[in-house]
Amino acid sequence: MTSQRHEARLPVARDRSGAAKAPAARGTHKPARGTQALLLTALALGGVLTVFPLLWVAMSSLKRPDEILKVPVQLFPEDWTNFDNFIALFAEHNFGRYITNSFIVSSIGIISSLVIAMLAAYAFSFHKFRFKEPMFVLVLALFMVPPEALVIPQYLMLSKVGLVNTYLGLAFPDLFTVLGVYLLRQFMEGIPYSYVEAARVDGAGELRILARIITPMVAPAIAVFVIIKFLFTWNVFLWPLLVAQDESMYTVTVGLVNFAGSEFNQWNLINAATVISMIPTIILFVTLQRYLVKGVAMSGIK
């Protein structure tokens, strides 16, 4: 159990130790210094090139309306502390509201899908019942159903019960996520059955065992799931485009597209709006990168 926790908590450390082990293990075959330097240069160059469009948008968002349309293109903004565009988006436009909406919708989706996935993963990990594996496979198969293939009937269902233009309606397809069941089961399977058995003998109820014993043990998996789920929900576009019909219900993605469509050629503002829409996920990425990378990597390894 200790190793399980350790491994889950320090994904990067494990990766690094894996990488550090490699040269020794390759033993006789020492990589040439020149090749390594060349590889490093190529990778660093490619990396800078990859991240450059993001930097370019960030720098463009600091330019004045006349400055941004200069030809030839100026790489750097003249004033690095010119936040006029951002101020305008919050003061004269509704971006504060869009961000709040996105946070509300993401929170509803995260909480609901996490609770449901915890219950399901617990059943799959610590209970024996008929059709267990076939059911798990069936749930996993839903992974491959593109959400876009469900929006039309889902929308019609939602409008029948009057949930269009509500937060619950916006969060509707995110209330449950297959990924959660999968990720949490992976982690729960690593917990020895004896822990659960001992608690049962002591007379603890199933929900109590799940909340008090299992949940703290799978905390890293929960973190991974919450981050990935936040990323997905924050970035989703088609569904809120259909469901948020009043401007006051727009999420960030819908607000951004709508704004860019109405402010044709105001590139200083469009760039700033793009930056605003990315700020929360960029912060998440910078601070919790190891969990995010771990989550992506885990969804690829069985």
Place this chain on the structure above:
Amino acid sequence: MQHQRERILTFKRRATPWALLSPTIFFVGILFVIPIVYNVYISFFDWSVMRPSTFVGFANYVDVLRSSRFENAFGNTVLFALITVPIGLALALALAAGIHKLMIKRGSALIRALYFAPVVASLTAVAFVWLWIFNPSYGLANQLMTALGLPGQGWLTSTDQVIPSLAIMQIWARLGFNAIILLAGLNAIDNSYYEAARLDGAGSWRMFRSITFPLLNRQLVLVLSVETMTALKLFELPFAATKGGPVNASTSMVMEIYDQAFRYDRWGVSAVYVLVLFVFVMVVTGLMRKVFSRDVSEA
């Protein structure tokens, strides 16, 4: 009495997992099963949200499959997938292999972060990032072309270049994600295979072909099928960057789904598009799994 108590206990023990799974079953029902069935039902109607709907049999199917709009949207979407999937996969594999081979103590996390950063941007944000770069008058792309002594291009405003331009955006946005999955796969391969092969005198290309490639099969097939699915549900990029233009040159299947329902109130037609896309995605990704999956369980 005793007997009955035992029966209650047995029932409780048997029912617990189902109780725990009931929310999952409920949501699988209302989010997946009912919508899929409902969608098939709608597809047989001239369905409107304004006026009463009438049953039309297979008329919507015939309409869609014969229409030039369908041909155009399907063609654009498939072309987009044919560009993004192979290039995206090859780049991700090269990148993952490069990072895997890199043996520096510090800085490798930073390099990974540089490639992964675009992954956290929404596709709508990606659309505007590149719409600005591809701007024919003020964009960086044409500025660069001029600097290199090349003529400026139309990019997203040219009917021939719009799909390749959108493909560049998608490949850029997805590269880090795919590379991380492949990198995790590479890290999971036991080094002893390589040692043994080296003792047998195998070169690096041979080792890549005979060890890395088969042992990475699971991740490669995963990336391949996920990328294919992602490409076929193309929507945000053209919706935000081109509105499907110029002259419908970048209209995708999902854009048609949206337009038919929300712009033309033809929900039955939209439902047919949904079904065609759904079946196509399932068949293509299913075939990929079947054709490319190799069982490499260590014997």
